[in-house]
Amino acid sequence: MSYIVDFKNVSTVGLESSSIAEALAGLRANEARYFMNKYKHEFTVVPASESQETLDYVNEILQKERDLVFAAKPLETSYFQVENIKWAFVFYEDGLVVNVLYTVDGPKPKRAVGFKLSEGMEIPKELEGKFKFARQKSTLAGTIRGSFFVIKGEY
Incomplete structure (x- = not known):
């Protein structure tokens, strides 16, 4: 069952x-x-148990691009397209959020995977030492730590 995030x-x-x-x-x-x-x-999420296709898409990119497999349990996903950008999100039980930004056309396509860490969580062992995290203040989320990498392949 989908849920529109308020x-x-x-x-x-x-x-x-x-x-x-x-x-x-x-x-x-x-x-x-x-x-x-x-x-x-409107940002809409669905339970991870109902969105295996989105999980497979994100996991394929993580695995092929950086050999990353997260131990944390995925709770929710979101997959949509706005303008010429496809977006995929996975929200994990430990507080990690992974997003994939993938432009479908244009002269210089933007394609990247982003990581955001919820306030109060440790850096997942899968990311330790591999990425530097920048801090961002948010009235809704407190201090968010984020990082990303550019996608090289076609997905």
């Missing part, structure tokens, strides 16, 4: 099993606010 009234719906559900919900709401403000797009 960034005005932050809710932990779907994220209750996370030990940092409040922080993860704030990060999810922060993403929802971004897409509403920038694209007028």
Whole structure:
């Protein structure tokens, strides 16, 4: 069952099993606010158990590009296209959010994988020492630590 993320009234719906559900919900709401403000797009998530195709897509890119496989349990995903950009998100139980930005056309396509860490979580062992994380303040999510890498292949 899909859920439209409300960034005005932050809710932990779907994220209750996370030990940092409040922080993860704030990060999810922060993403929802971004897409509403920038694209007028309602950010909708579905349980990971109902979105194997999105999980497979993100996992394939992580595996082939950087040999990354996360031990954390995926709780929710989101997959949509706004303008010429396909977006995929996976929200993990430990507080990690992985997103894939993939432009479908244009002279200089932008294609990248982003990592965001919820406030209060440790850097996952799979990412330790491999990425530098920048800090960003958010009224909804507190301090977000983020990093990314550019996708080289075609997916």
